[in-house]
Amino acid sequence: xxxxxxxxxxxxxxxxxxxxxxxxxxxxxxxxxxxxxxxxxxxxxxxxxxxxxxxxxxxxxxxxxxxxxxxxxxxxxxxxxxxxxxxxxxxxxxxxxxxxxxxxxxxxxxxxxxxxxxxxxxxxxxxxxxxxxxxxxxxxxxxxxxxxxxxxxxxxxxxxxxxxxxxxxxxxxxxxxxxxxxxxxxxxxxxxxxxxxx
Numbered sequence: 001x002x003x004x005x006x007x008x009x010x011x012x013x014x015x016x017x018x019x020x021x022x023x024x025x026x027x028x029x030x031x032x033x034x035x036x037x038x039x040x041x042x043x044x045x046x047x048x049x050x051x052x053x054x055x056x057x058x059x060x061x062x063x064x065x066x067x068x069x070x071x072x073x074x075x076x077x078x079x080x081x082x083x084x085x086x087x088x089x090x091x092x093x094x095x096x097x098x099x100x101x102x103x104x105x106x107x108x109x110x111x112x113x114x115x116x117x118x119x120x121x122x123x124x125x126x127x128x129x130x131x132x133x134x135x136x137x138x139x140x141x142x143x144x145x146x147x148x149x150x151x152x153x154x155x156x157x158x159x160x161x162x163x164x165x166x167x168x169x170x171x172x173x174x175x176x177x178x179x180x181x182x183x184x185x186x187x188x189x190x191x192x193x194x195x196x197x198x
Contacts, residue, residue: 141175
């Protein structure tokens with residue numbers, strides 16, 4: 001077994017996660033009705049989930065990058081890749097090609113598996129969680145969430161990973177606009193903050 005495949009989850013070819021079934025059986029028909037469409041191709045779906053962890057300590061300590069990569073691999077169930085600086089920025093003591101973080105891109109069954117664990121297990125572990133801001137879309141129907149501590153994922157061993165890392169999670173959809181993306185993520189169970197009653 002290579003280092004890249006260690007800690008990854010093998011998903012059987014015929015396996016279909018619960019949220020993937022939910023999309024096909026309930027979310028898709030609901031979206032078709034709400035958006036007044038007849039073709040399944042005309043309504044949004046989740047395309048991929050991109051998870052980033054920035055590791056500024058990697059400039060001085062390469063081990064910090066290794067720990068973050070192992071953590072993200074455990075969280076995602078897929079080997080994380082090291083991200084390197086694309087250009088030099090002297091103010092940040094950053095040189096081109098310097099490792100600055102780790103990233104993983106999830107598609108298919110692993111994407112739906114992660115989404116379910118994120119919604120049902122990780123989110124309730126966020127301190128004082130009131131729901132996410134439903135305005136956190138990028139104008140193109142993609143949802144961007146910032147997580148302060150990766151400890152919300154039960155896969156993380158605090159003793160082996162003594163430093164909390166922030167994460168950026170992007171849910172990339174095929175939606176043409178934020179309203180369609182918001183509708184999709186609502187149906188998928190994303191816990192958005194409830195609007196205060198007037």
